[in-house]
Structures are given as C-alpha cells and as structure tokens.
C-alpha cells in the first residue's frame with residue numbers, strides 16, 4: 001500500500017477517486033462514440049473493462065476535438081523526484097488544468113527536487129516502489145522510475161532489473177485497468193555497444209546479456225517488449241522514448257555520470273577523470289529539450305520507439321576540455337581506468353523525432369553547461385569569482 005506523504009492529506013483509498021478527466025469534461029458524450037474492439041474481452045472483470053472502454057473512447061473523442069491546452073489531465077509520473085522526472089513535473093504543473101501525482105521510492109531522487117510543488121492542491125507525492133502495485137485513477141503515466149547513473153544501477157543489479165521488469169509490468173497493468181496512456185523512458189543503451197552509427201530506431205542493438213550493465217540495458221529491452229505486448233494484446237496506448245545522455249540542473253552532484261562528475265570536479269578544483277580511452281563518444285541533450293520531446297511524444301500519435309537526444313557528438317576527452325575551458329581552466333585532466341562494456345560510440349539519428357514530433361533540440365552543449373554549472377555552484381556553495 002502506498003504511503004502518502006504530501007500536503008498532510010491521505011490521497012490514497014480514503015475517498016473515492018474522481019472520474020478520469022476526459023469523462024469529467026462536460027462536452028464528452030459517450031453515447032456518440034464507437035467503443036474500440038481492443039477493450040474486449042473482459043479480461044479484468046466487467047467494471048474495469050467498462051472503465052477502460054469508456055476512457056479509451058473518451059480520450060479518442062477528446063483529443064480529436066480539443067487542443068492540448070484544453071485538456072484536464074491527471075498525470076502519474078513515476079520517478080518524478082529524479083533528475084528528468086522533476087523537470088517534467090515542472091513542465092506538466094505549468095498547465096493549470098493538470099493534476100500531477102509523483103510515485104517515487106527516493107532511491108536516487110529527492111523530495112528537494114519537488115519542493116516548490118509540495119502543498120499545491122494539484123500535486124501529490126507518494127513514497128512508492130514501482131515493484132509493488134499501485135492503483136490511482138489517471139489519464140497519463142510517464143514511467144521514468146529506474147536509477148539511471150551506471151553507479152546507481154549497478155549498485156543493486158537485481159533491484160534494477162526488478163524495477164525495469166516488474167515495475168513496468170505493474171505500470172502497464174495500471175494503464176490497462178484505468179485506460180491510461182503510458183510512456184516508457186527507455187534508453188540508448190538498448191543499442192548496447194552499437195555496430196551502426198548513428199543509431200536509428202530500426203537498429204536492434206549489440207548488447208551483452210550477462211554483463212554488469214545488463215540489469216539496466218536488458219531490463220529496458222524487456223520493458224520495451226512488455227510495452228508492445230500490452231499494446232498488441234490489450235490495446236494499451238503506449239509511447240516509447242529512447243533517451244540519449246541528458247544533463248542539466250538537479251543532477252545528483254556525486255551520481256557518477258560524466259557531465260555531473262566533470263562539473264563537480266572542476267568546481268572543487270579536482271582533476272577531471274576521463275575514463276580510458278577518452279575517444280568514446282556521447283551526445284548530450286539539455287534537460288529542457290528532453291522534457292519537450294517527452295511531452296510531444298506522449299501527446300502525439302506515434303507509439304515509437306523514437307530516439308530523443310541531441311545529435312551533436314563529442315568524445316569524452318572533448319567534453320572534459322570544454323568543461324575545463326568553461327568552468328576552471330586550471331584543473332588537470334587525468335585518464336583513469338574504465339568500467340566493463342562501456343559503449344564506444346553513441347549518437348542518435350533523430351529523423352523520426354523531427355518528422356513525427358516536430359522536435360529537435362535547441363540548447364547546444366556550450367549553452368547548457370553554464371546553466372548546469374550555476375546550479376552546481378549554488379548547491380556546492382562555491383560562488384563565482386569575479
């Protein structure tokens with residue numbers, strides 16, 4: 001059972017949940033709708049299937065006839081206390097018609113990231129582990145819950161794979177039951193150590209199934225499979241984003257990812273640790289661009305998978321030199337040992353995102369790094385010297 005921690009109010013089972021929002025809209029007329037075939041047979045018992053039919057049908061009507069800004073949506077964000085999740089919550093809460101529920105176990109996320117929304121009547125925060133079932137009446141599920149830094153996901157690999165597999169199964173079960181649309185934040189790691197470059201969505205990947213990263217990359221691959229099986233078998237409306245390295249304010253300062261490591265090291269005057277050989281490449285997407293892509297994918301018409309990332313490609317050594325130049329030119333750059341199975345190259349082909357979502361990133365690395373540096377300076381209490 002989820003423990004409620006926000007607003008001093010129990011938002012769990014003590015009061016009946018309001019009707020899903022498309023049904024709450026006064027212009028909705030269920031009689032005028034043809035119910036979709038995929039809601040049959042009644043696999044979950046009559047009441048939930050009926051709810052699913054009505055909600056799916058209502059959504060179809062609703063989105064054909066109204067612009068997004070007219071929508072009253074109740075939105076669940078799993079992993080919403082984390083880095084990308086908390087920025088997504090900010091974006092969703094900006095629309096005053098939205099209600100947002102965050103479910104997070106705070107493994108790598110923090111209530112601090114959401115503090116500006118705590119107490120807002122349109123916002124609820126639930127301490128909840130997605131490996132347990134959750135019942136909330138929602139229209140949308142952004143399913144982000146999963147540690148993303150390799151250090152965090154390798155810390156307890158069995159838990160990581162449970163989060164990816166059982167957690168996604170639970171969220172798909174919820175989506176099916178309440179007729180919600182669900183978006184999975186998958187990863188470029190499904191391409192493994194890619195033999196095709198740049199990576200298109202058609203590429204099936206080159207992944208080690210038994211390596212130390214497998215709990216994460218194979219876990220996400222199974223999560224994608226589950227999404228498509230629920231879609232084909234149960235008609236659940238799905239969206240899959242394949243996210244490429246994303247950076248920005250609110251990353252955990254010591255979470256081990258490369259951009260946060262380099263900025264923290266530069267600010268502390270410590271050597272930047274380039275893991276060998278330093279010629280491996282990554283493509284870095286600023287978090288506001290990522291959130292924009294996720295919302296467009298969720299509200300668009302395409303299941304995906306769709307790559308969302310910045311196609312600008314940098315070697316890790318180039319990244320270190322750029323951080324050094326922008327943040328602290330006096331720090332040394334050291335080459336240190338790498339970890340197993342580190343992908344040698346990564347760059348998204350974003351043709352699909354451009355064509356199907358009308359999306360492309362706007363913030364370049366040299367614009368984004370200083371924004372992140374400001375946030376890290378504030379949190380580390382290292383003011384800029386004039």
Ligand SMILES: NC(=O)c1ccc[n+]([C@@H]2O[C@H](COP(=O)([O-])OP(=O)(O)OC[C@H]3O[C@@H](n4cnc5c(N)ncnc54)[C@H](O)[C@@H]3O)[C@@H](O)[C@H]2O)c1
Nearest residue numbers: 079081082083084105106107108109129130146148245246
């Ligand atoms: N940031 C990136 O570069 C990147 C790249 C590819 C994919 N992604 C995906 O995007 C999502 C968010 O990544 P992020 O960078 O914000 O990571 P993050 O670690 O900051 O956020 C993950 C959130 O999920 C929560 N969480 C973890 N396990 C949970 C569980 N079992 N139950 C409930 N909550 C749980 C954490 O506490 C945290 O708040 C993840 O699914 C990640 O795989 C991120």
Ligand SMILES: O=C(O)[C@H]1O[C@H](OP(=O)(O)OP(=O)(O)OC[C@H]2O[C@@H](n3ccc(=O)[nH]c3=O)[C@H](O)[C@@H]2O)[C@H](O)[C@@H](O)[C@@H]1O
Nearest residue numbers: 148149150187188189243244245257258261273274275280
């Ligand atoms: O884009 C993705 O799909 C994935 O990107 C990252 O995974 P990874 O690229 O391995 O992230 P980092 O730990 O930031 O490493 C990037 C590169 O920097 C190197 N690195 C890392 C840290 C460091 O201090 N120095 C350093 O050189 C690593 O060896 C690696 O080559 C994310 O952390 C994953 O959650 C995400 O799924």
